[in-house]
Amino acid sequence: MKLHTFTIAWRELRGMFSTSMGFLVLTGFVFLLGLWWTATLISYSAYMANVIENPYAQDQADLSSMLLAPFFKDGMSFLLAMMAPAISMRLFSDELKSKSIELLFTSPVSTLEIVLGKYLGAMGFVVVMLLATGTIPASLYFLAEPDWGVVAGGYMACFLTCAVTVAIGMLYSSFTENAIVSLILGFATSMGLWLLPYMTDDKEALIRKVCLGSHLESFASASLTVADTTYFASVIAFLLFATWQRVEGYRWR
Numbered sequence: 012m013k014l015h016t017f018t019i020a021w022r023e024l025r026g027m028f029s030t031s032m033g034f035l036v037l038t039g040f041v042f043l044l045g046l047w048w049t050a051t052l053i054s055y056s057a058y059m060a061n062v063i064e065n066p067y068a069q070d071q072a073d074l075s076s077m078l079l080a081p082f083f084k085d086g087m088s089f090l091l092a093m094m095a096p097a098i099s100m101r102l103f104s105d106e107l108k109s110k111s112i113e114l115l116f117t118s119p120v121s122t123l124e125i126v127l128g129k130y131l132g133a134m135g136f137v138v139v140m141l142l143a144t145g146t147i148p149a150s151l152y153f154l155a156e157p158d159w160g161v162v163a164g165g166y167m168a169c170f171l172t173c174a175v176t177v178a179i180g181m182l183y184s185s186f187t188e189n190a191i192v193s194l195i196l197g198f199a200t201s202m203g204l205w206l207l208p209y210m211t212d213d214k215e216a217l218i219r220k221v222c223l224g225s226h227l228e229s230f231a232s233a234s235l236t237v238a239d240t241t242y243f244a245s246v247i248a249f250l251l252f253a254t255w256q257r258v259e260g261y262r263w264r
Contacts, residue, residue, distance in 0.1 A: 027136045091176070096198045099176075126255045175204070175250070
């Protein structure tokens with residue numbers, strides 16, 4: 012990977028914070044996640060207060076399965092899937108609208124470097140969002156003994172969720188100069204990939220194998236599987252390849 016890729020990535024990351032959109036997404040994410048964490052913590056505390064005298068229930072009310080795993084899988088990763096299209100909706104749409112993409116094509120940068128640079132820049136913003144939530148699991152260190160393997164797996168699940176949904180949004184952004192259209196299509200696809208697995212209880216159903224939500228369980232519980240790792244790697248590689256080919260088409264017009 013050449014230096015040009017990281018230069019484009021840094022340009023995109025700085026651009027996220029040069030407009031109000033980046034700060035709005037970051038602030039909205041932290042605020043909504045804080046509300047979710049508060050509600051989850053209150054629910055867990057109420058449950059523990061009810062079962063404190065029941066030794067059998069106490070064995071099942073561990074911190075990881077009842078607090079951390081739901082927080083990461085059903086809370087943080089879901090919010091990230093919702094907001095990721097807002098991160099990637101302008102990656103190519105603004106370039107197409109302003110015709111500045113032609114300047115990129117005349118520079119000594121390959122199409123693949125452009126695609127990877129923009130993708131890495133968007134994922135850099137995702138890392139900033141994840142770092143902004145670090146105080147939430149860290150606060151448990153002073154109150155309990157959390158399983159840091161579950162915490163690490165939860166953050167990995169959230170990162171991979173964004174890796175897929177940002178790539179989806181970037182692909183749509185390469186097809187249209189209207190960022191709002193890219194946002195709507197990216198949001199609809201991301202939510203579909205997240206929610207469709209809940210339409211069936213059959214764990215062997217094809218719909219669960221191809222959708223995003225059903226592949227996060229192993230990461231959120233810190234038990235990685237080859238199938239889930241392969242799924243994310245394959246989907247991300249396909250989406251980046253499709254975007255590369257789409258942007259390459261503009262070069263030869």
